Each structure stands twice: as C-alpha cells, then as structure tokens.
Amino acid sequence: MSERLKVNFCGVEFKNPVVPASGTYGYGREYESLYPLSKLGGISVKGTTLYPRQGNPGPRVAETPAGMLNSVGLQNGGAKKFLEYELPNLLTKDTRIIANIAGSTVEECAELAALIEPSAVDMVELNISCPNVAQGGAAFGTDCTVAAAVTAAVRKELKTKPLMVKLSPNVTSITDIAKSVEAAGADALSLINTLLGMRIDIKTRRPVLKRNVGGLSGPAVFPVAVRMVWQTANAVKIPVMGMGGIATWEDAVEMMMAGASAVQVGAAIFNDPYAPVKIIDGMERWCRENNIANISEIVGTVQPW
Amino acid sequence: MYVQGSYPIIEKRAIAKGIFDMTILCPDAAALAEPGQFMQVAAEGFFLRRPISICEIDKEHGTLRIVFEVRGKGTDKISELKRGDNIDIIAPLGHGFTVLEDAKAVCVGGGIGTPPMLGIAEKYGSNAEVISGFRTAAIAILQDDFKAAGCKTTLCTDDGTAGFHGFVTEPLKKRLETDKPDIIYACGPAPMLKGIAELAKEYGVRCEVSLEQRMACGVGACLVCVCKTVKDGEQFLSHVCKDGPVFDSKEVDFT
Numbered sequence: 001m002s003e004r005l006k007v008n009f010c011g012v013e014f015k016n017p018v019v020p021a022s023g024t025y026g027y028g029r030e031y032e033s034l035y036p037l038s039k040l041g042g043i044s045v046k047g048t049t050l051y052p053r054q055g056n057p058g059p060r061v062a063e064t065p066a067g068m069l070n071s072v073g074l075q076n077g078g079a080k081k082f083l084e085y086e087l088p089n090l091l092t093k094d095t096r097i098i099a100n101i102a103g104s105t106v107e108e109c110a111e112l113a114a115l116i117e118p119s120a121v122d123m124v125e126l127n128i129s130c131p132n133v134a135q136g137g138a139a140f141g142t143d144c145t146v147a148a149a150v151t152a153a154v155r156k157e158l159k160t161k162p163l164m165v166k167l168s169p170n171v172t173s174i175t176d177i178a179k180s181v182e183a184a185g186a187d188a189l190s191l192i193n194t195l196l197g198m199r200i201d202i203k204t205r206r207p208v209l210k211r212n213v214g215g216l217s218g219p220a221v222f223p224v225a226v227r228m229v230w231q232t233a234n235a236v237k238i239p240v241m242g243m244g245g246i247a248t249w250e251d252a253v254e255m256m257m258a259g260a261s262a263v264q265v266g267a268a269i270f271n272d273p274y275a276p277v278k279i280i281d282g283m284e285r286w287c288r289e290n291n292i293a294n295i296s297e298i299v300g301t302v303q304p305w
Numbered sequence: 306m307y308v309q310g311s312y313p314i315i316e317k318r319a320i321a322k323g324i325f326d327m328t329i330l331c332p333d334a335a336a337l338a339e340p341g342q343f344m345q346v347a348a349e350g351f352f353l354r355r356p357i358s359i360c361e362i363d364k365e366h367g368t369l370r371i372v373f374e375v376r377g378k379g380t381d382k383i384s385e386l387k388r389g390d391n392i393d394i395i396a397p398l399g400h401g402f403t404v405l406e407d408a409k410a411v412c413v414g415g416g417i418g419t420p421p422m423l424g425i426a427e428k429y430g431s432n433a434e435v436i437s438g439f440r441t442a443a444i445a446i447l448q449d450d451f452k453a454a455g456c457k458t459t460l461c462t463d464d465g466t467a468g469f470h471g472f473v474t475e476p477l478k479k480r481l482e483t484d485k486p487d488i489i490y491a492c493g494p495a496p497m498l499k500g501i502a503e504l505a506k507e508y509g510v511r512c513e514v515s516l517e518q519r520m521a522c523g524v525g526a527c528l529v530c531v532c533k534t535v536k537d538g539e540q541f542l543s544h545v546c547k548d549g550p551v552f553d554s555k556e557v558d559f560t
C-alpha cells in the first residue's frame with residue numbers, strides 16, 4: 001500500500017481512511033479468513049458496555065429499500081471480556097483499534113473509559129447515539145447538555161487516548177450537538193449512527209422487529225449522512241469520521257469531500273464482506289489516476305453553490 | 306471457513322409449484338461444506354442476502370445443491386436465475402449436523418425444512434429413516450432422492466392426499482416405541498420442532514434441530530439472528546448463523 005491513502009486522524013496514523021463500523025464487524029474474527037485485517041485502516045469494534053448485555057429479543061432485523069433496520073441492543077460480553085479476550089487478539093492484526101463504548105449512565109461511561117484508558121487501543125469512540133437501548137444511548141446524544149456532560153466525564157478519564165464521540169442523526173440540529181461535544185473536550189466526532197425507523201408486516205399487522213422500532217442503515221441513509229457530515233465538519237474544528245450508507249469507493253470519496261477525514265463502512269459489509277477492501281483499492285486507484293498525492297487533500301473540498 | 310463468490314448454476318428446475326432446485330458449481334465452497342450448513346444468497350436489487358440451507362453436497366464434482374420455495378420478493382428474484390447464470394453466494398455457513406459412526410438416524414423434515422435432510426440422510430443411507438411432512442401431495446418434494454440414497458421414507462400429508470394422513474410426530478413416536486434410533490435430526494416449523502424435541506426427551510434420544518431466524522451478515526458479526534437457548538440452567542441469546550443453525554434440541558428454549 002502506497003502513501004496515498006495514509007491519514008492522520010487526531011494524532012493517530014491510519015494506513016488508509018477506511019474502518020469497518022462498530023457492530024457490523026464484530027471483533028474482526030469472522031472476516032479474517034477472507035482477507036488479512038491488516039488491509040484495513042482500522043476496526044471500530046462492537047460496542048462494549050461495562051457489564052455483559054444480552055441485547056433485545058428477535059427478530060432484530062428488517063429489510064428496507066436499500067438498507068435495513070436493526071435492534072440488536074448492544075449485545076456484548078462486557079469490558080472485561082473485551083480487554084482480556086478480544087483486544088489481545090486484535091492487537092496482533094496490524095491495524096488501528098477503536099474501542100467503541102456505551103453506558104446507561106454518565107458514571108458508567110466514565111468507569112468504562114477508566115478501564116479502557118490503560119489498554120493498548122488506539123482511540124475511543126463514545127457511542128451516545130444507540131437508538132436500541134432503554135437507558136443512555138440516544139438519550140445522551142439528543143440533548144446538548146447531557147451530551148456535553150457525558151463527553152466531559154469520559155474526557156476526564158481518558159488521559160492519553162483520543163476521544164471520538166459518535167453522534168445521533170435523530171436530532172433537529174446536528175451542529176448544536178457537535179459544538180457542545182467539541183466544547184466538552186472531544187478530539188473528534190463520528191457520524192451518523194442509525195436513524196430511528198419502523199417496518200410493519202401487513203399480513204400480521206405486527207412490527208417486523210420485536211422491539212417495534214430500530215435503527216436504519218445502509219445505502220438508504222447515505223444522502224442524510226453526507227448532509228450531516230458536511231454541516232458538522234463546517235461547524236467544528238475537530239476532525240470528523242463519516243459514515244452512513246457507504247458501499248462503494250465513490251461513496252467514500254464523496255463523504256470525504258463533504259468533510260470527513262476518514263470513513264467507516266457498516267451495513268454494506270453484510271451484502272459484500274469484501275466491501276471495505278474494495279473501497280480501499282478503489283480509492284487508491286482513483287488517487288493514482290487523478291494525481292492525488294494524499295487522500296487528505298480532498299477532505300472538505302466540496303464547493304457549495 | 307467460508308468463501309464468497311459468483312458461481313455458475315449448472316442445473317435448475319422447478320420441482321413443485323413455487324419450489325426450485327438449483328445445483329451450483331462452486332468447488333471451493335463444496336470442499337468446505339458439511340450437511341446442515343447454509344449459504345447466504347444475494348437477490349439482485351435487495352440489500353440483504355437470503356439464507357438457504359445446503360440440500361446436497363457433491364465434493365467430487367464440486368457442487369452444492371439448494372432447494373427453496375418462493376416466499377417473498379427476494380426468493381422470487383433468485384428463482385428467476387437460469388441455468389448458466391451466476392449466483393452470488395457466501396458459503397458454507399454455520400455449523401451443521403453431528404454425524405455419528407455406525408448409527409441409526411431418523412431425519413424429520415417439515416415442508417421446506419425437508420431439503421437440508423437430504424445431505425445428512427445420505428451419510429446414513431439405509432441406516433436412516435426420513436419422515437417428511439407436507440401440507441399436500443403436490444408439494445411433497447425429494448422423496449425419490451431419499452429413496453435413491455437408500456433411506457426408508459415415511460411420507461405424511463396434512464390433508465391425506467399422500468402417505469400418512471397427519472403430522473410427522475405420529476410416525477416418529479411409533480418409531481421411537483419400536484426401534485429407537487441413535488439420533489434424530491429435524492428441520493421445519495417451530496411448533497413441529499418443539500413437538501419432536503419433547504418426544505426425543507421423553508424417549509431419551511439425542512436430537513438436533515435446525516432453526517431459522519432473520520439474518521444480515523450470516524457469519525456471526527452483526528448479532529441480529531438471535532434465538533433463545535439454555536445451557537446448564539442458564540439462559541442465552543445465541544446466534545442462529547454461527548452457533549447454529551443446528552442446535553442440540555435440549556439447548557433450545559422453544560417458549
């Protein structure tokens with residue numbers, strides 16, 4: 001891999017700007033037999049909570065036009081299992097590891113951050129935007145004061161690691177939340193998490209999802225994500241990792257032109273497990289063909305009318 | 306281990322109204338496949354792949370066979386693929402049935418749950434009895450295939466248009482009373498599986514069931530495909546695509 005795709009994202013060097021999104025790639029184990037994980041810029045691992053969580057009852061997925069709804073509800077083995085079992089394995093993969101954390105209270109988020117701080121993860125992504133949990137989750141990410149409070153609490157515990165806060169698109173003004181989180185000490189922002197949605201089976205008159213509602217992702221949300229990344233990148237000084245519906249290298253380039261310094265790829269992987277690798281290869285080729293020495297040159301270069 | 310790729314369909318036919326039978330030439334996937342595993346099939350124009358069981362494995366010729374029913378728009382799209390077209394699959398996935406040596410098996414299939422029974426029944430040949438149940442005679446599929454594999458077949462229909470008039474659990478119970486097998490394999494609607502699991506427990510016979518759930522990744526990464534399981538008295542939400550689709554019936558919570 002050449003130098004063309006190397007990016008520096010709030011002090012962390014990524015060999016390329018493509019990172020599988022949290023919750024869509026597990027801890028990498030399931031995809032390792034297809035290609036080495038070292039191809040990837042990094043991996044944002046499945047959301048980790050302080051204690052193990054079973055998640056929501058099934059069905060947890062519903063198909064939508066060009067996308068899907070999920071209501072997993074942060075099923076995971078807890079921080080201890082992540083740190084003792086998953087992380088040591090991930091650290092041998094020669095790719096950047098982003099720990100994704102979520103808590104139901106401010107205190108819990110802070111406690112998690114304190115546990116992660118001494119580990120060897122490269123950065124922490126604080127999820128204040130999960131639409132599938134009763135406490136914490138999106139309730140943190142839809143109110144500026146609460147979003148700032150939880151960011152500040154986590155910031156205090158993370159003394160050496162960059163803190164990226166993952167924003168919810170289910171808000172009236174994404175820039176207000178973004179600015180509050182920036183002011184509270186975030187080093188970077190990632191967006192978008194899923195959009196709250198619903199599907200109904202007209203034969204049974206029942207929602208497809210057992211939890212009735214769930215988070216929409218996949219190509220269907222891409223234009224919304226591009227718009228929100230563009231607005232956010234223009235409103236803050238800290239870098240933005242853009243995601244939501246990216247499925248091709250063209251999408252990734254578009255997202256970076258909107259203002260994302262790096263991108264995450266989520267649901268597209270379910271359709272094509274090679275999607276992240278194809279995106280990396282496509283961007284590399286595009287840079288070469290267009291004499292772009294480094295992909296960072298294109299960040300935020302959209303020229304609005 | 307699994308692979309993803311676009312592979313040629315070398316045979317395709319309708320074996321009953323709305324039920325299609327396809328043979329795919331995919332030597333790398335076939336080499337890895339075991340009975341009871343499944344594949345994720347892409348349906349053009351649809352975001353999620355459709356999980357379909359592997360019906361038959363021919364490692365020598367490098368083929369996998371699937372038999373599926375058109376249930377909605379995605380399976381309808383897949384059914385439009387013709388012989389010679391390529392089909393985009395991720396296979397083989399999940400963990401399949403446990404094969405016992407020198408043992409007698411009963412394979413129970415309900416409706417479109419019958420196809421995955423072929424691959425496992427072939428492992429036992431004349432040591433397998435296949436009890437399959439269908440709504441009606443017109444959709445009673447694969448009986449000749451089971452016979453060709455040397456298995457004893459017991460056909461049931463809900464409406465009595467062929468074979469035994471009633472549910473698969475009745476001939477199964479009779480078999481358990483007269484000639485207990487070493488293992489029962491089952492795939493079909495949840496109430497049927499529940500009934501079979503209860504019989505297996507009552508007669509003290511090992512039993513494996515293949516479950517269904519809506520899926521996204523199919524490989525164990527996204528955690529959407531949950532089913533309730535119990536192990537050592539503790540409840541779990543397991544994942545059908547990775548922990549299954551085949552589970553020991555004692556570990557499935559059918560409530």
Ligand SMILES: Cc1cc2nc3c(=O)[nH]c(=O)nc-3n(C[C@H](O)[C@H](O)[C@H](O)COP(=O)(O)OP(=O)(O)OC[C@H]3O[C@@H](n4cnc5c(N)ncnc54)[C@H](O)[C@@H]3O)c2cc1C
Nearest residue numbers: 355356357358372373374376377378379380517518519550
């Ligand atoms: C492990 C496994 C093995 C299977 N093996 C076979 C087989 O060998 N032959 C066969 O005919 N069918 C099989 N099925 C069922 C098959 O996957 C569904 O009938 C199919 O997904 C329906 O898709 P559709 O687009 O026609 O229906 P739609 O209702 O339009 O599908 C909408 C969404 O719901 C999902 N969905 C709907 N019904 C089911 C279901 N029963 N199970 C899982 N997802 C569902 C679809 O995949 C899709 O994401 C299997 C299912 C699983 C989980």
Ligand SMILES: Cc1cc2nc3c(=O)[nH]c(=O)nc-3n(C[C@H](O)[C@H](O)[C@H](O)COP(=O)(O)O)c2cc1C
Nearest residue numbers: 021022023047070127192193217218244245266267
């Ligand atoms: C099945 C599934 C599980 C997810 N789990 C998490 C999670 O644990 N933590 C998190 O921050 N985001 C989670 N997300 C959101 C994704 O990381 C991403 O923000 C969103 O799906 C939009 O990107 P996409 O359209 O490329 O999928 C999940 C998404 C899906 C589809």
Ligand code: FES
Nearest residue numbers: 521523525528546
């Ligand atoms: S479908 Fe993704 S974990 Fe089973």
